[in-house]
Amino acid sequence: MKTYLDSKIKHVASLALMMVMVLLSGCGRDTTSQLNITGASTVYPIIEMAKEGFTKQHDIRLNVQAGGSTRGFEDTLAGRNDFGAMARDLTAEEAARVEVFPIAYDGIGIVVHASNPLKSITTETLQRIYRKEITNWSQLGGPNEPIVAVNKADGHATLKVFMKHAGLTRDEIKADVVAGDNAQVIRIAANTRGAVAYVSMGEVIEAAAIGMELKLVNLDGIEPTIEQVASEAYPLRRTLYLVSKVPPAGNASLLLQFLSSEEGKQIIKRGNYVPLP
């Protein structure tokens, strides 16, 4: 009887220990020398690339989590991060509640499948495609191929920026495919002959470079290049921001300094974004 009880207690104890270990496993990190950044998936690559150089200089760890601009903003308000990352302009109401720091510009490219002979598109045509007034590439002088309009899921900054540029409301957009993150948009565009999509230019350039079958087209006669985004000629561009709840001090201001330093600018360029002048 005794052994039975003993073993029972042991087992309960070991089970409790296991649960405590599971609960604590997320808490063991040293929180003094790290910065947490959450938000826009478009800003994610920049911080990811800045990690190495930044950590080498300052011995501060960067933790990045991609989850959309609005999430980044809400996390910032709730004090769940040191910086929120945003890939769209803040509304006046939002801007009043946080400190805002622009870090780079990003062009949003219009992409089609590599086999599509289309070279150039206008904002007005895009508007009509996304309203389903134009449904076949032959209507635009291309092959007889139904247009597959790819849209971003609700909540993504790119969708908002695109709607604003094209003068479309959410109700007007009649898409054929909805994708969440940029990678999924790129996969669909590269995989669908009739696809048209809008996505962060830097990621398209990278994807095309590794041989994915998609290409950027001119928008309103302007070439979709980083240079044209930098010169502000390319019409569909946005500013990328970091936001914080309190004026950044210490580690946080070191990160802002790093991003605007020469090394930071090189990193931003390498990611096919445009650093601030």
Next chain:
Amino acid sequence: MLASLAAVPPLMVVLLGMYLVVCSISALLQIPVAELFAVQWQPSGDSYGVLLLLTGTVTVTLMALVLTLLIGLSTSLYLTLYARPKMLQVANTALGTLGSLPSVVIGLWAMTWVVPLFGNSLSSAAITAALMIVPTFTLLCISALKQVPANLDENVRALGCSDRIRALVILQHARQGVIRALVLAASRALGEAVAIYLVAGNIAQWPELFGPIATLTTTLIGELDVATGAHRGALHILALLIMLLITLVSLFCRPKLIRKRT
């Protein structure tokens, strides 16, 4: 030890259920209940109608189950009744491998091979879901068919019955196992997410064979990481719905599973 560990799965189900219920209730404070019955899912316009997503999930699952029944039953009948033992062994290995492939691999494969044929559509989604559930279903069917006593088959053959009658008699005897396999396949198809997300098109509308479709799970995947406020709450309601659907399906098969061994 055994008893306390055995308590873990039910406890987890209860905790998960409670979490989803609490989240859903707090979501209902932000979303008018009537809004949930709207025939539109458009979070940016504060429309959170679950009906289209529910229909999407059920349609994809039913279509996948029909495909699975056709492919899985014929495969397992052929393998158990006619194939040589060597062939059965090879097929078993292949099915086991196919069945344990991660869903994202099946999804990427389907993007390159199924989507060019059927578009980002309900059909592609159903075929992909079927791909995910056929292996397990077939393996379970094979083991059900193998449990049919050998002398039954011998008797049927001795009576000079046709091959079709022979298959029917054996199926009749193994039907409980087959139904159980089907129920398991159904709950897996209901919960399947990543693979379907990659090929379904993810637009919430009434099912059309070659039109895009959104399901409860694909909507969760596509929107969870960016959702805030009421939108996030609504996604918790979707998660709760999936859990309820799967629970319903599992309850449906429960009495036979825990039949007492004597």
